[in-house]
Amino acid sequence: MNSTPRITLVVDGDPLVCYPEGCTSLLRALRDGGQLAVKGACEQGECGSCTVVLDGLLVCSCLVAVETCEGSAVETARGLLRPDLADALARHGAVQCGFCTPGFVVTAEHALAARDPLERDDVVAALEGNLCRCTGYNGIVAAVLEVDAARRTRRAER
Ligand code: FES
Ligand code: FES
Numbered sequence: 370m371n372s373t374p375r376i377t378l379v380v381d382g383d384p385l386v387c388y389p390e391g392c393t394s395l396l397r398a399l400r401d402g403g404q405l406a407v408k409g410a411c412e413q414g415e416c417g418s419c420t421v422v423l424d425g426l427l428v429c430s431c432l433v434a435v436e437t438c439e440g441s442a443v444e445t446a447r448g449l450l451r452p453d454l455a456d457a458l459a460r461h462g463a464v465q466c467g468f469c470t471p472g473f474v475v476t477a478e479h480a481l482a483a484r485d486p487l488e489r490d491d492v493v494a495a496l497e498g499n500l501c502r503c504t505g506y507n508g509i510v511a512a513v514l515e516v517d518a519a520r521r522t523r524r525a526e527r
Contacts, residue, residue, distance in 0.1 A: 381448025417499035463508030
């Protein structure tokens, strides 16, 4: 008898079936399933590079056991990044390395979904779980604030 569990996820709208052996994190399951937009670095919940939205909640996927995720919806940078944020990050020089950027993108798009307008402190607080010790945060914060204002203006004009 095969005791390997079968877990079905919906990742950025597409089904992903995994057969985790032992204690497998959501991060490992996603990457083993070809979802390479999700990055792993510390794998201890410290750096935020593995951030995804899991059933609407921002999580470090390295800290979530995939066996607890049957039927869950997972959103990664691949599905979440909208062109206006990509453009703003580029213009503000805020596209950083391949380890941290996907996590920053997920956190930023999650923050941008907030009902109320974002203040600088809101963005800084939202990004505090995403670490970079190489460059800086000012460009990212400026890009998110710019996109938040522009999206709200566009929604108000509709
Ligand atoms: S890899 Fe998950 S928090 Fe660092
Ligand atoms: S960790 Fe990505 S640029 Fe510093």
